[in-house]
Amino acid sequence: MSRPTVLSSLLLPVALAACNNARPAPVTPVAPRVDAPVAPPVATPTPRFAADVVARIPHAPDAFTQGLEFYEGSLFESTGLYGRSTVRVLDPATGSESRRRDVAPEHFAEGLTVFGRRIYQLTYETHRCFVYDAATLEPVAEHTYTGEGWGLTHDDRSLIMSDGTDTLRFIDPATFAVVRRVRVTEAGSPIDQINELEMVEGQVFANIWHGERIARIDPATGRVVGWIELPFSRDSLGLREPEAVLNGIAYEPSSHRLLVTGKLWPVIFEVRLRPVSDGG
Numbered sequence: 604m605s606r607p608t609v610l611s612s613l614l615l616p617v618a619l620a621a622c623n624n625a626r627p628a629p630v631t632p633v634a635p636r637v638d639a640p641v642a643p644p645v646a647t648p649t650p651r652f653a654a655d656v657v658a659r660i661p662h663a664p665d666a667f668t669q670g671l672e673f674y675e676g677s678l679f680e681s682t683g684l685y686g687r688s689t690v691r692v693l694d695p696a697t698g699s700e701s702r703r704r705d706v707a708p709e710h711f712a713e714g715l716t717v718f719g720r721r722i723y724q725l726t727y728e729t730h731r732c733f734v735y736d737a738a739t740l741e742p743v744a745e746h747t748y749t750g751e752g753w754g755l756t757h758d759d760r761s762l763i764m765s766d767g768t769d770t771l772r773f774i775d776p777a778t779f780a781v782v783r784r785v786r787v788t789e790a791g792s793p794i795d796q797i798n799e800l801e802m803v804e805g806q807v808f809a810n811i812w813h814g815e816r817i818a819r820i821d822p823a824t825g826r827v828v829g830w831i832e833l834p835f836s837r838d839s840l841g842l843r844e845p846e847a848v849l850n851g852i853a854y855e856p857s858s859h860r861l862l863v864t865g866k867l868w869p870v871i872f873e874v875r876l877r878p879v880s881d882g883g
Contacts (some may be wrong), residue, residue: 649789650829651879654863658873661698666691669864670715670724670799671757671851674737675872677701678853679717681724688712688725690740695862698871704740706733714755714799716762723762725752732779746779754800756807758822763807765800769793771807771825785825787818794818794827801852803861809851815849817863831876833863840868
């Protein structure tokens, strides 16, 4: 090993002293990141509509209404209860009955709709859909399905059926096969007990069993896009029967007439809708 030169020997202690006395460069503190609070989304209230009564039409007080629909100027009605179920044809001006077909007593009839000149009528617990000729009320076919039958309406291609849950079934009229299902919700929460149905200008209007409002449903998404608040109810009509509840909606596109009634109600109300502001 070579011996260090004199110059190296003199400079080495100085270099070491410089290293020992050196201070680290100051470090600028970094403030912790604080995210700005995110405001929760503001829920948009579902639009509300009032129903102003413009006419009253007599209605048979023995009619346990399960379905009501305009067809070629007449009102077609399905009535329920075991041993009392019927299909009826009514004059929409007077409420008088022009034709009737009784349903076998072992069936409790439910919702009804007219599609392709045929009447489709559900049953509550016996899983049958009866199909009649709309001109004669004569039976022409019969279908079966699973679950309960409640309400029935249609769009351009499908029957739309409720079964008391939060789900609507879209059904092929020829085979009664389920084409698709959609859940009914409001602000993400399910709405069940959906009963009588009516297609009104692209929306499904639906009674909620034992409720006093009508839901307006987007059939593509199942979302409730409005509520119709009615000025009448079982109590306001003085009816004592607990099941004498709102259940019957009919709409005539040509005249824009909207009719509403209930089970065992002595009157059908023609109503006109208007938006209600948040202040009422």
